[in-house]
Amino acid sequence: MRFEKYLNSLTISKMALKSLGKLFFVPQIFMLILSPLATYLEFASGSGYRICYLASYMILQVLCPFFSLWWPLLGFREHIEGGGREALLVYKKSILRELIEVFIFYVLHFLLLLLLYLLFLDFNYFPFLFIFLAQSFAFFVVSISLAFLLKSISVPFIVCLIYEIFFMGAKAPGLDFMNMLSSYPPEDLAGLFFPYVFIFVACLIILPLAHLRFRRL
Amino acid sequence: MLKIEKLHKSYKKNSALDGFSCELGRGIYGLLGPNGSGKTTMMRCICGLISCNSGSIECGGDEIGYLPQQFGMMKALTLYEMMEYFATLKRIPKTEQGEEIERCLELVNLSDKAKSRVGSLSGGMVRRSGIAQAILGDPSIILFDEPTAGLDPEERMRFKSLLKKIRDGKTIIVSTHIVSDVEAVCDSIIIIDRGRNIFTGSNGEVAELARGKAYLIEEGQESRLIGNYYIKDRISRDGKSYLYVLSDSPVHGAARAEAEGGIEDGYLCALKNI
Numbered sequence: 001m002r003f004e005k006y007l008n009s010l011t012i013s014k015m016a017l018k019s020l021g022k023l024f025f026v027p028q029i030f031m032l033i034l035s036p037l038a039t040y041l042e043f044a045s046g047s048g049y050r051i052c053y054l055a056s057y058m059i060l061q062v063l064c065p066f067f068s069l070w071w072p073l074l075g076f077r078e079h080i081e082g083g084g085r086e087a088l089l090v091y092k093k094s095i096l097r098e099l100i101e102v103f104i105f106y107v108l109h110f111l112l113l114l115l116l117y118l119l120f121l122d123f124n125y126f127p128f129l130f131i132f133l134a135q136s137f138a139f140f141v142v143s144i145s146l147a148f149l150l151k152s153i154s155v156p157f158i159v160c161l162i163y164e165i166f167f168m169g170a171k172a173p174g175l176d177f178m179n180m181l182s183s184y185p186p187e188d189l190a191g192l193f194f195p196y197v198f199i200f201v202a203c204l205i206i207l208p209l210a211h212l213r214f215r216r217l
Numbered sequence: 218m219l220k221i222e223k224l225h226k227s228y229k230k231n232s233a234l235d236g237f238s239c240e241l242g243r244g245i246y247g248l249l250g251p252n253g254s255g256k257t258t259m260m261r262c263i264c265g266l267i268s269c270n271s272g273s274i275e276c277g278g279d280e281i282g283y284l285p286q287q288f289g290m291m292k293a294l295t296l297y298e299m300m301e302y303f304a305t306l307k308r309i310p311k312t313e314q315g316e317e318i319e320r321c322l323e324l325v326n327l328s329d330k331a332k333s334r335v336g337s338l339s340g341g342m343v344r345r346s347g348i349a350q351a352i353l354g355d356p357s358i359i360l361f362d363e364p365t366a367g368l369d370p371e372e373r374m375r376f377k378s379l380l381k382k383i384r385d386g387k388t389i390i391v392s393t394h395i396v397s398d399v400e401a402v403c404d405s406i407i408i409i410d411r412g413r414n415i416f417t418g419s420n421g422e423v424a425e426l427a428r429g430k431a432y433l434i435e436e437g438q439e440s441r442l443i444g445n446y447y448i449k450d451r452i453s454r455d456g457k458s459y460l461y462v463l464s465d466s467p468v469h470g471a472a473r474a475e476a477e478g479g480i481e482d483g484y485l486c487a488l489k490n491i
């Protein structure tokens with residue numbers, strides 16, 4: 001019975017992703033094709049190993065958190081906004097499980113990407129994995145929460161985009177506490193561990209709370 | 218079986234349901250009421266979309282199918298894929314989905330559109346796809362909120378015959394503000410006004426409410442009307458203008474309307490307290 005429930009939920013996730021049509025491939029194109037390509041071009045233009053390593057880190061930093069929203073928001077947009085919402089809500093009271101499945105599916109993708117970097121270019125970004133995970137999870141939770149609260153998927157996209165633009169390079173004193181992203185690989189990794197665990201746990205708490213608003217008409 | 222007792226629901230100060238009670242067995246029920254009378258609110262309460270402030274709803278754990286007042290979605294999918302999605306949500310086993318979807322699309326006469334994108338369907342077709350979605354999986358309680366809105370007369374007739382086809386062993390509620398939608402197809406009619414159930418009865422019993430209360434008077438003679446009355450229509454006959462009036466007190470010198478208006482008159486009498 002439990003197994004069946006799980007299978008049903010996986011089927012729903014799969015169909016939601018399928019309903020995206022061509023849009024489904026956008027994160028894959030960016031992450032698995034364009035970002036390795038950019039790295040390759042950097043190499044081809046004669047930059048040194050260290051420069052390429054840093055440039056790729058920056059690209060990852062831009063892409064990884066941002067695309068964590070893509071599949072969950074677009075795949076479940078009908079459940080979040082729009083004219084079919086009311087009917088869907090009657091048959092499906094919660095989409096939390098499906099959202100998390102899709103998020104995990106996404107995480108598998110960037111694990112693959114990191115693996116590719118390691119295998120082909122010997123760029124080891126795995127020490128930063130917990131940072132990427134926490135950032136992606138934070139982006140995912142914040143955008144899903146906003147989507148639940150506002151019944152809109154465009155606002156979360158805009159908010160996350162603005163965040164990326166403003167905090168990527170910002171090192172403004174006083175603001176750095178809310179700055180998750182950085183264009184350089186952080187040096188003091190151990191010191192970042194607790195802040196990022198904190199972000200992760202905070203998001204774990206926020207997600208179910210925001211979900212309480214999901215069913216409001 | 219569906220038992221609704223003393224349902225109260227208010228939005229801030231505005232009360233949408235005000236002690237609504239009714240008991241429904243098997244059959245087709247017409248939920249008839251003017252706009253803003255609380256029909257949608259009641260349906261949303263039954264299918265658990267909103268919680269009521271007080272009162273109780275017992276539905277014995279039956280499956281519910283629901284067509285919301287506004288339905289339109291998944292424009293990028295084909296109609297068949299949309300139905301597949303609903304079938305999965307309703308946990309219909311994969312092996313039975315195909316047959317069940319065909320059956321429902323057949324019932325709403327959309328079989329030939331199964332491969333079309335939902336975004337390319339006309340308004341009436343989208344409405345019918347909503348009906349198909351509601352009856353998918355053969356639920357024992359089906360709620361249709363204004364199902365005939367946006368349907369042309371032929372499609373309305375087809376909807377009525379669909380109701381007759383699927384009715385066996387089910388509780389079906391059809392909400393509408395158009396009397397002719399429920400006429401000749403519903404077993405019972407529930408009249409709702411300002412969140413209260415003001416009348417429950419068969420078609421005949423509703424029509425009975427207006428018995429002997431319909432009058433034809435010449436235009437300009439409204440001063441003869443006393444008590445509670447409602448001017449339903451203007452009729453011209455033999456070059457003269459008449460008013461078709463429903464009145465709870467006798468109108469002297471007026472002709473009783475020979476053809477009494479049936480359910481519509483009864484509905485108006487219940488609403489206007491005549």
Ligand SMILES: Nc1ncnc2c1ncn2[C@@H]1O[C@H](COP(=O)(O)OP(=O)(O)O)[C@@H](O)[C@H]1O
Pocket residue numbers: 228231232233250251252253254255256257258259
């Ligand atoms: N979400 C809402 N917020 C505030 N008032 C509402 C809301 N939904 C319905 N109402 C009010 O509740 C009353 C009943 O509405 P509704 O159930 O939609 O009526 P009907 O479906 O019979 O037209 C109306 O007065 C309407 O203004």
Ligand SMILES: [Mg+2]
Pocket residue numbers: 253256257258286362363
């Ligand atoms: Mg309504």
